[in-house]
Amino acid sequence: MTQPKQKTVTPPIMATTVIAGFPSPAEQYVESALDLNELLVKHPAATFFVRAAGDSMLGAGIQSGDVLVVDRSLEAIDGAIVIASVDDEFTVKYFRHDTSGTRLEAANRHYEPIVFTGEMELRIFGVVTAVIHQFIHDPGRSRRRLQRG
Numbered sequence: 001m002t003q004p005k006q007k008t009v010t011p012p013i014m015a016t017t018v019i020a021g022f023p024s025p026a027e028q029y030v031e032s033a034l035d036l037n038e039l040l041v042k043h044p045a046a047t048f049f050v051r052a053a054g055d056s057m058l059g060a061g062i063q064s065g066d067v068l069v070v071d072r073s074l075e076a077i078d079g080a081i082v083i084a085s086v087d088d089e090f091t092v093k094y095f096r097h098d099t100s101g102t103r104l105e106a107a108n109r110h111y112e113p114i115v116f117t118g119e120m121e122l123r124i125f126g127v128v129t130a131v132i133h134q135f136i137h138d139p140g141r142s143r144r145r146l147q148r149g
Contacts, residue, residue: 040130046073048126050083050092057081057092059107066133068092070126081128086114087121092128 041047052066060081062068068083076082082095084104093104093114102122104114116122 040069040132042129043071043073046126047071047129052092052131056106056108056111059109060094061133062092062107062128062131063133066131068128069130069132071129072126074127074129076124076127083125083128085121085123085125090125095124 037044048070050068050070052062052068053064055064062081070083074080076095076097078095078097080095081092082104083090083092084095085091086104091104091114093106096103096105096113102116104122106113
């Protein structure tokens with residue numbers, strides 16, 4: 001039995017920006033509907049999503065549980081964040097390629113770079129183009145943190 005097709009909802013986007021400093025009166029005008037696929041996916045046939053795990057990319061704003069938007073059609077250039085396979089294990093890291101060679105670097109100083117030698121296998125699966133990070137309000141979690149602190 002097939003599942004009924006879910007209706008796609010396209011929320012609107014405000015025509016004004018939000019100041020991340022002192023509050024100011026904002027106009028409540030809606031510009032148009034915002035399609036996240038249109039905003040985040042430039043090459044649909046070459047794009048996939050993957051959920052991050054771990055803390056090696058915290059300095060790049062990637063937290064465990066975040067959804068990464070990955071474009072397989074983009075070339076991995078020096079400084080790009082990539083999804084890579086190192087000896088058949090997947091990872092997300094900064095791609096570095098310069099006169100000292102090729103390596104993958106974490107955005108957390110507690111992790112050493114992965115430097116490639118002749119016997120290691122590196123495969124780049126795509127370039128990370130966006131990260132989706134959710135803020136989930138959990139009142140119970142806030143109370144627990146206050147009680148411990």
